[in-house]
Amino acid sequence: MARAGKPSLDDLKTRLRDADLRATAPRLAVLRFLYEAPTPVSHAELADKLAPEGWDRATVYRNLNDLTDAGIARKTDLGDHVWRFELLKDTDGSHTDAHPHFVCDECGEVSCLPEGTVEIKSTRNGPLRLKERVSEIQLKGRCERCN
Amino acid sequence: MARAGKPSLDDLKTRLRDADLRATAPRLAVLRFLYEAPTPVSHAELADKLAPEGWDRATVYRNLNDLTDAGIARKTDLGDHVWRFELLKDTDGSHTDAHPHFVCDECGEVSCLPEGTVEIKSTRNGPLRLKERVSEIQLKGRCERCN
DNA sequence: GTCTGAATTGCAAATGAGTCGCAAGTGCAA
DNA sequence: TTGCACTTGCGACTCATTTGCAATTCAGAC
Ligand SMILES: [Mn+2]
Ligand SMILES: [Mn+2]
Ligand SMILES: [Zn+2]
Ligand SMILES: [Zn+2]
Numbered sequence: 467m468a469r470a471g472k473p474s475l476d477d478l479k480t481r482l483r484d485a486d487l488r489a490t491a492p493r494l495a496v497l498r499f500l501y502e503a504p505t506p507v508s509h510a511e512l513a514d515k516l517a518p519e520g521w522d523r524a525t526v527y528r529n530l531n532d533l534t535d536a537g538i539a540r541k542t543d544l545g546d547h548v549w550r551f552e553l554l555k556d557t558d559g560s561h562t563d564a565h566p567h568f569v570c571d572e573c574g575e576v577s578c579l580p581e582g583t584v585e586i587k588s589t590r591n592g593p594l595r596l597k598e599r600v601s602e603i604q605l606k607g608r609c610e611r612c613n
Numbered sequence: 614m615a616r617a618g619k620p621s622l623d624d625l626k627t628r629l630r631d632a633d634l635r636a637t638a639p640r641l642a643v644l645r646f647l648y649e650a651p652t653p654v655s656h657a658e659l660a661d662k663l664a665p666e667g668w669d670r671a672t673v674y675r676n677l678n679d680l681t682d683a684g685i686a687r688k689t690d691l692g693d694h695v696w697r698f699e700l701l702k703d704t705d706g707s708h709t710d711a712h713p714h715f716v717c718d719e720c721g722e723v724s725c726l727p728e729g730t731v732e733i734k735s736t737r738n739g740p741l742r743l744k745e746r747v748s749e750i751q752l753k754g755r756c757e758r759c760n
Numbered sequence: 761g762t763c764t765g766a767a768t769t770g771c772a773a774a775t776g777a778g779t780c781g782c783a784a785g786t787g788c789a790a
Numbered sequence: 791t792t793g794c795a796c797t798t799g800c801g802a803c804t805c806a807t808t809t810g811c812a813a814t815t816c817a818g819a820c
Pocket of ligand 3: 570610
């Protein structure tokens with residue numbers, strides 16, 4: 467959530483290569499965009515923002531999926547049928563981790579909540595307690611503005 | 614979650630008419646199906662189950678949306694990019710209410726959790742506290758079976 | 761019970777997000 | 791530098807959902 471200072475081009479290249487991905491221009495553009503996004507970004511958003519720079523829609527999409535497969539980003543549907551991508555924690559722990567998300571039913575705004583905002587009552591529930599099996603928490607409702 | 618005994622045909626008709634919807638055959642079939650489903654149902658599931666009875670996909674779909682617009686059902690995407698529908702609480706309070714859902718990343722199984730399983734720490738957060746603004750809670754992870 | 765206008769249906773065509781195939785271009789390790 | 795696997799661009803394609811429209815069916819008024 468807290469985002470470290472903007473990464474240098476070399477930081478970006480390194481992160482890609484560490485994941486066995488080539489550091490191509492469109493790939494770097496996508497990755498940079500994710501680094502700078504404060505909340506998960508949809509494919510459409512990405513494609514629109516990057517279109518002026520000339521990158522193809524399919525390429526952007528493939529890259530988003532590549533980053534996801536490589537464990538650099540995470541692909542989620544926050545409940546509104548739109549895929550959104552966000553960076554995963556960096557090797558050095560400097561990026562996004564497992565925090566809950568909130569999506570506004572009305573305006574679609576997505577926000578990241580601090581970890582710990584939501585507590586799962588650990589009812590015994592099989593070998594592993596529920597809490598231990600949950601990897602993602604999503605809330606929906608009206609945001610402050612739309613309320 | 615707890616489902617009252619199966620509703621009579623008249624119960625169904627009444628519920629539709631109370632919502633200013635005509636009680637047509639395909640509509641009743643859809644509504645009945647929702648009453649009997651233990652967890653949210655996807656359109657595909659619905660359409661497949663009702664196809665043998667001869668109802669058109671588009672009709673099933675429109676009905677699902679009509680029920681949703683009328684406040685009888687709720688349409689959610691549990692995080693897997695599939696729309697699912699479930700009945701909303703009946704006028705007499707006998708049906709589904711606001712409980713959290715859990716979806717398995719692995720097998721896609723959806724389960725309804727008891728209310729109260731998830732607690733939202735009510736940090737002050739605008740005029741209304743977060744807790745008051747949340748209308749839906751979704752968890753994702755591995756179900757017991759897939760764990 | 762009939763009648764009538766509005767809601768609903770069925771079926772086919774349209775939409776749109778997301779994917780894929782493939783020939784041309786590029787990163788990178790040797 | 792070179793070679794080749796990895797990527798890109800672009801068009802074609804898929805598949806879920808939506809829409810247009812004429813035909814049909816409700817529901818409420820005679
Ligand atoms: Mn986030
Ligand atoms: Mn439920
Ligand atoms: Zn909002
Ligand atoms: Zn499972």
